[in-house]
Amino acid sequence: MKVDVNVGVKVKVNVKGAFKSVWVLVLLALANLCTANEAAIERDDQINQKVDRLFATINQRLSHMQSVAAYKWLNDLAIEHPQREQKVIASALDQAQQLGLDPTAVDEFFSIQIEAAKEIQRYWFGRWQAGLGVDHVAGLSKDLSAEIRPALIRLGAEITDSLLDSEYILNNPRYQRLLMERGRALINIEGVSEESKALLVKSLQKVERLAEASGHTLAHVLSSGVLRVGTTGDYFPFSEFVVREDRYRGIDIDLAASLADSLGVELRLIHTSWPSLLTDLEHNKFDIAMSGVSIKLFRLRQGLFSQAYHQGGKTPIALCKHKARFDSLKKIDQSGTRLIVNPGGTNQRFVDAHIKRAEINVFDNNQTIFKEIALGRADVMITDAIEVAVQSQHNPLLCATMPSKTLDHSEKGFLMHQDMIWKNYVDTWLYQLRRDAHLSQVFSRYVEPVPVL
Structure with a gap:
């Protein structure tokens, strides 16, 4: 059907075609809405999983406190152990620095977690002093040095990793209610109070990454006095971890030491892996990756490479x-x-x-x-x-x-953040090594003939 509509000029409108167009637009809008809803549901599921994983790990760490209390009870040890507590916090702060997390917030969280751990121990001491379940204490005790502490160290590292993974959730006001609800539900160890649970959650909400600025890497390395080098330890002659000697060795390990010396800072080697290399770079676990890394376009989407120092295929x-x-x-x-x-x-x-x-x-x-x-x-x-x-x-x-x-054909370089000031420094250092023949000397320690650029 065709209808003429006069609005000053004569216009022909195809009503049937117009209705079809409207329906197409409606269907497209509904499809987009469905897609958006599906994406939102998927995003919410991911957030819930991250939050639950964090609280489950915290709960698992606190679950060891009954055994800690039993060991101290049987060995007549005090619940308070200030030196050990300081060591735990220092380790957490060191890992937080490696990950680029605000150390003040991490310090507060781990301090509150330690207080919650002691609260649980005091709870069990109180029960046993009252004669409740005291006959079963021996069966609860585990060796503190050989069994419990290694598990606590592992779980502490997992918690810090989880803090980084969920940092954008923790300090987002939108998720405060979710965090409090899940924290109260999943931290369910006997002996921990609701007040301690609330303090733990509130301290988590302060965790955030350190602010990054252009050229921050070089400035941060110099101010911290530490160069963090990511390396896999599984790729000789560039990077190999020698288990029996508990140390790394290889071409890139020697070069990392040279780079640290040029900066006048301490070298700290950070373990990474090939599957997690780019993720670890994104999460700021290291300042530079030195492990025989091939220069590839897919890696350049997330980072920068130094000049090539080796070519092959x-x-x-x-x-x-x-x-x-x-x-x-x-x-x-x-x-x-x-x-x-x-x-x-x-x-x-x-x-x-x-x-x-x-x-x-x-x-x-x-x-x-x-x-x-x-x-x-x-x-x-x-x-x-x-x-x-x-x-x-x-x-x-x-x-x-x-x-x-x-x-x-491929070339190898050192992978780093997208920071041109840092890249320029590394490139200049590498140029000087090549000019002074030091680069070829390092290669000659591990492989002959020397295949350097």
Whole structure:
């Protein structure tokens, strides 16, 4: 149907078409509303999970206080232990600094948590002094040094990590009621008062990250007197953690010490992993990552890299007797090939992009992954050429199957926050190392020939 409507000029309106357009707009609006509601529900679920996880961990830590009380009761020890309390708070503040959390708020929270812990211990002492359940005290006691304290240290670190993960919730007025309700419900250990629960929740609401400003990294490192270097400890010759010696070693560890020396500050090595590298950078767990990190676009979306200090590429390694079987990517990518790869880094990205037929085994321990090939539990691995060179030197059973060839090209640099002042400092330091031949000297300690830029 067509209708002429006069409004000074003659206009033809297609009513049927107009109705269709209106319905389309209505349906689109409803679809967008549904999508927005679904996103809101999902976001609320994530918030609830973070809050519940935080309070569950706090509750789990407080749950050990009955055993602590039993140990002190049987060994005639006082509930108060000021030196130990100071050590716990100092450790929490150290971790808070690493994570970029406001130390004042973290200090207040852990102090209140310690008071709640002592409140629970006093509760049990009171019951036992009154003769209630005193016959069962021996069965509740656990060794304080060997069992309880390691668990408390682990849970304390988990709580601090959870504070960082939920920081944007804790200090948001919108979630104050949720926090109080969940805190009162989930902190349910016998002996802790409602007043202590409320104090714990209120102290949590003050937790926030330290303010960041342009160029803050260099200034923070200099003012704190500490350089925090993230490293994986599983990628020799760049970074390896030697368990028997309880220390890190490698090219990047030596370079980290050199960078700290140039700044006149203490070096503090922070463990990270390939799957968590970018998340740890985002959460400010370190000032710079030095662990043989490949310069890749996906990493540049979240951080900056120094100038490259090494170049290479991916290449395969296998048993020497199988060199001919795996001397090309085409030969490797066949059904029946057992390819092994460590998770979360550029090795897995390369495998995911290029391997379609071979069986892929994702193996978590990058320090023992080459033993899987040597022992015959895997056929081949594709990794950086420098790592292949080192591993084949250390184990005569293993060989590069494509010697002097790589499947791609990559360069390594030091990953840091998107802070140009900090990057300029690191680049200048690195330039001077290269100019003075110190960079090649560091490489020569771990690998020959020296593959530096």
